[in-house]
Amino acid sequence: MTGFSVMKYPLIIRDFFDSSTIENQRSNWFFLKNTSCFTRKTMALRTIIAHFVSKNIFFLVMVMFSGLFWPIITLAHFSPSFGRYYYAILIRVFCSIEDDKTLRQELFACLQPNLRILEVGPLDSSLGLLPKGSKMTTLELNPLLQIKRDQVAKMYPDIVIENILVGNIEDVRQVLPQGNCFDVIICTHVVCCIKNKEKAVKEMHRLLKPNGRLLFLDIVMYDKKLNPLSFWLQRLLHPLHRFVTLGCRAGGYDAEALISRNEFDVSGLKYTFDDSKPFPYQTYYYGSGVKM
């Protein structure tokens, strides 16, 4: 499909065929190799799957409409333990496709060494980008996606892991009762997955020290005026996306309104559109919100 003149196609079709150039994949591979705390074999598999999925809309459609896919997702909705496995695999594939390291580097540029940081739903995407001496606490809902202390210590010796917690940011008082204790909270691609977003952002506000920063990154809605076709298709596919991802509302909520009404200064947050990413993951809201 790479021989197609991509300019002839509407953005949405072009996105699928053109999203993962060889160059992108090379840099993705390089990034995974240097930041992931998983084995080389797993990384290779992730990269191959990501490349294959993002280049082959027909493969995706075929899998979705094959007899197997729907029973698996339905089971994942009804069985929490199976759902955890399903979600863990799905998230690994999605995160390999996202490849948003440039945004992350920009996001983390404001970090100073030796800060107390809480990362919500961390996986391993940010660890390689944190400054020396960062004192990390991580909070993850799915125990299968927990980071491993010994692997992190081996790969990122400059980071201090203070706590690795299993828990829900919505009800985090049980594991983190004390407020005003973090300089920074990192929350990338997580709020879209949270059921009660209001409660979660309130909790993050409580946990931050005065003037503490919320480093936020998430996929949001397309601009109706700039990309009407993508906007409406995103709306149309949203229920399907939620079903397949067990409730993720990427592109389906107003991140700016959510953060600003919970007493954060949002002047450091902005929208960006990246047409090198696959549809519907092209519109981001990201930056640093300051606790007021």
Ligand SMILES: C[S@@+](CC[C@H](N)C(=O)[O-])C[C@H]1O[C@@H](n2cnc3c(N)ncnc32)[C@H](O)[C@@H]1O
């Ligand atoms: C899409 S992944 C993002 C991973 C990583 N932050 C990144 O940017 O690549 C979302 C992660 O947030 C976790 N998560 C979802 N809801 C959560 C909640 N309520 N509390 C804590 N973690 C949550 C998920 O289990 C998953 O690991």
